[in-house]
Amino acid sequence: MAKEPVRVLVTGAADFNGVVESGSGEARRSGQIGYALVPMIARGVMLGPDQPVILHMLDIPPAAEALNGVKMELVDAAFPLLKGVVATTDVVEACTGVGVAVMVGGFPRKEGMERKDVMSKNVSIYKAQASALEKHAAANCKVLVVANPANTNALILKEFAPSIPEKNVTCLTRLDHNRALGQISERLNVQVSDVKNVIIWGNHSSTQYPDVNHATVKTSSGEKPVRELVADDAWLNGEFITTVQQRGAAIIKARKLSSALSAASSACDHIRDWVLGTPVGTWVSMGVYSDGSYGVPAGLIYSFPVTCKNGEWTIVQGNGLGIDEFSRKKLDSTAEELSEEKALAYSCLT
Numbered sequence: 165m166a167k168e169p170v171r172v173l174v175t176g177a178a179d180f181n182g183v184v185e186s187g188s189g190e191a192r193r194s195g196q197i198g199y200a201l202v203p204m205i206a207r208g209v210m211l212g213p214d215q216p217v218i219l220h221m222l223d224i225p226p227a228a229e230a231l232n233g234v235k236m237e238l239v240d241a242a243f244p245l246l247k248g249v250v251a252t253t254d255v256v257e258a259c260t261g262v263g264v265a266v267m268v269g270g271f272p273r274k275e276g277m278e279r280k281d282v283m284s285k286n287v288s289i290y291k292a293q294a295s296a297l298e299k300h301a302a303a304n305c306k307v308l309v310v311a312n313p314a315n316t317n318a319l320i321l322k323e324f325a326p327s328i329p330e331k332n333v334t335c336l337t338r339l340d341h342n343r344a345l346g347q348i349s350e351r352l353n354v355q356v357s358d359v360k361n362v363i364i365w366g367n368h369s370s371t372q373y374p375d376v377n378h379a380t381v382k383t384s385s386g387e388k389p390v391r392e393l394v395a396d397d398a399w400l401n402g403e404f405i406t407t408v409q410q411r412g413a414a415i416i417k418a419r420k421l422s423s424a425l426s427a428a429s430s431a432c433d434h435i436r437d438w439v440l441g442t443p444v445g446t447w448v449s450m451g452v453y454s455d456g457s458y459g460v461p462a463g464l465i466y467s468f469p470v471t472c473k474n475g476e477w478t479i480v481q482g483n484g485l486g487i488d489e490f491s492r493k494k495l496d497s498t499a500e501e502l503s504e505e506k507a508l509a510y511s512c513l514t
């Protein structure tokens with residue numbers, strides 16, 4: 165029997181050239197992740213090839229016409245799984261009945277800007293959208309925050325939507341996880357699908373800690389540790405880490421726009437694994453509400469290694485993931501940055 169459609173919200177989904185609130189009045193392309201993401205969802209990349217979807221797209225009033233243009237394109241593409249499209253600038257209409265909410269809308273970081281510069285613009289958006297989701301989304305709606313500062317926006321959303329279970333509010337660090345897989349695969353000249361179990365700890369920022377201490381590569385003679393195959397601790401503890409930490413900034417420098425197709429694809433990976441489960445023996449990185457695991461302060465949205473089953477994530481625990489002194493310092497410093505961001509976010513809201 166055919167499955168009932170799931171309503172999937174994507175905020176920031178209009179694709180338009182417009183004047184953004186940068187203060188400079190400049191015109192630039194906008195809605196880049198949303199425009200890459202909606203066809204992926206309509207093709208079943210996010211929820212699976214047998215799961216019909218109804219797309220809800222939200223953007224701001226100046227983007228209404230462009231948003232309608234995206235709706236026209238979705239209709240024209242005749243996606244078999246797409247059972248309807250709601251294109252709206254009304255947050256209540258956008259949130260009503262959604263089972264998955266991908267929060268992309270917001271003000272992006274541009275060349276030369278620190279993530280903290282965009283904080284005050286974004287946390288007020290997330291506070292307002294939290295209330296709409298809490299009141300109008302489906303029970304058990306799964307929320308993924310992509311817009312930066314992603315961890316802190318997710319925290320604000322969670323705190324201002326107290327009836328949404330804390331396990332349902334997450335942020336995207338899967339892009340960083342995938343970037344780490346990509347760097348290892350390039351260095352070893354192996355298929356990226358043969359590399360697994362890297363970890364992104366902490367913030368989706370330049371303080372994140374990409375950790376390969378438990379990562380492996382599938383070889384013809386079984387799974388081998390990444391450290392053994394790379395055999396260059398100086399690279400793994402140095403250039404590899406900074407390359408992943410700085411990849412977002414490198415893409416902004418190259419494209420004059422932040423990453424879009426990789427962010428959209430990673431958002432699909434995040435929700436797909438959360439809903440449909442992670443493969444046995446594999447974990448992924450998700451920004452989730454800290455319960456104090458690994459000595460990370462509770463009450464932050466922090467990226468941990470997680471496995472997913474039956475629609476629930478669980479932080480990977482156990483003695484297998486011993487944290488050495490080098491890692492400990494890095495876990496703590498990204499936690500410290502998140503605590504500072506949390507304080508700053510609250511100060512922006514008052």
Ligand code: NAD
Binds near residue numbers: 175193196222272313
């Ligand atoms: P963009 O500027 O191209 O698009 C943002 C869209 O959000 C625009 O269409 C804008 O009109 C819309 N918007 C603004 N305020 C809104 C509101 N209140 N409600 C609904 N929509 C609203 O930005 P982008 O390149 O698509 O990036 C989106 C966000 O994702 C940025 O914050 C960016 O920094 C972040 N990002 C995160 C990751 C990650 O891995 N977590 C990766 C890349 C980008």
Ligand code: LMR
Binds near residue numbers: 411413422
């Ligand atoms: C990215 O990681 O590509 C984005 O978050 C861009 C940024 O602001 O660093």
